[in-house]
Amino acid sequence: MGTKIGVIGGSGVYEIDGLQDAAWVDIDSPFGAPSDQILTGRLGGVEMAFLPRHGRGHVHSPSTVPYRANIDALKRLGVTDVISVSACGSFREEMAPGDFVIVDQFIDRTFAREKSFFGTGLVAHVSVAHPTCPRLSQACLEAARAEGIKVHDGGTYLAMEGPQFSSMAESKLYRDAWGCDVIGMTNMPEAKLAREAELCYASVAMITDYDSWHPDHGAVDISDIIATLTGNADKARALVARLPALLGPERAPCPHGCDRALEHAILTAPEKRDPAMIEKLSAVAGRVLG
Ligand SMILES: CSC[C@H]1O[C@H](OP(=O)(O)O)[C@H](O)[C@@H]1O
Ligand SMILES: Nc1ncnc2[nH]cnc12
Secondary structure: OEOEEEEEEOOOOOOOOOOEEEEEEOOOOOOOOOOOOEEEEEEOOEEEEEEEOOOOOOOOOOOOOOHHHHHHHHHHOOOOEEEEEEEEEEOOOOOOOOOEEEEOEEEEOOOOOOOOOOEOOEOEOOOOOOOOOHHHHHHHHHHHHHOOOOEEEOOEEEEOOOOOOOOHHHHHHHHHHOOOOEEEOOHHHHHHHHHHOOOEEEEEEEEEEOOOOOOOOOOOOHHHHHHHHHHHHHHHHHHHHHHHHHHOOEOOOOOOOHHHOOOOOEOOOHHHOOHHHHHHOOOOOHHHHO
């Protein structure tokens, strides 16, 4: 199977450049319209698809990003590996604005979003004990290091609902009691949905601020975030441009089983499965539903 890299660009990352045969395409999904058209093309001989998470012009808030449609559309396009690029706040002194973190764990505190492709008539339970793909995360780490980006290998991302930033008490709770490293508003349920769709998923978090716990930095200020994002976005694009060479056009099965996550996950008996759900899940779960 060939590699197809899907990049979900977060705040400040609304396009990538350098794609051969670049075209913005409409992809229909039974889960609604994705955030925007998807930019397709090739980079270094590897197929690429880029989707701006909030849409070009930043139309969708973290709560209204159509996460299911986005992941379903990438799956329909044949994407095998999804790299999420996100802005985030830091809970660690040593994780400073401008640094990148290759996130490997999440605490999901979002509550106003559809979190699964499955449901009545087709029930499935996948594991997200290890919600990111170690192979893909390693490639992102190497790409960041090759670009000279200060990058941290691993970190726990607190996914909050937003859109308001955290209170100081929340910020201290997440940092001191829960041991989180960074905070953002979008990687959940995105990572869970990618796992349900049997896609490898890695999260590249770009630190823009110290959230509100830091005694010397005060409250989060959106204009400071945007200033940091402007520099980060170029670094993120450079990181992405290195991935085709690191991943290669040929793809061996994921050694961690991301691409087989549904193998034993569907509980609904074959004769009880809802035909409409089977149709709706033709891209996400077609491999196991036949
Ligand atoms: C621009 S600050 C808040 C905004 O930025 C992050 O979005 P993304 O993860 O898509 O880069 C954060 O989660 C908030 O949605
Ligand atoms: N401090 C913060 N909290 C939540 N999302 C963010 N995105 C960037 N900075 C953030």
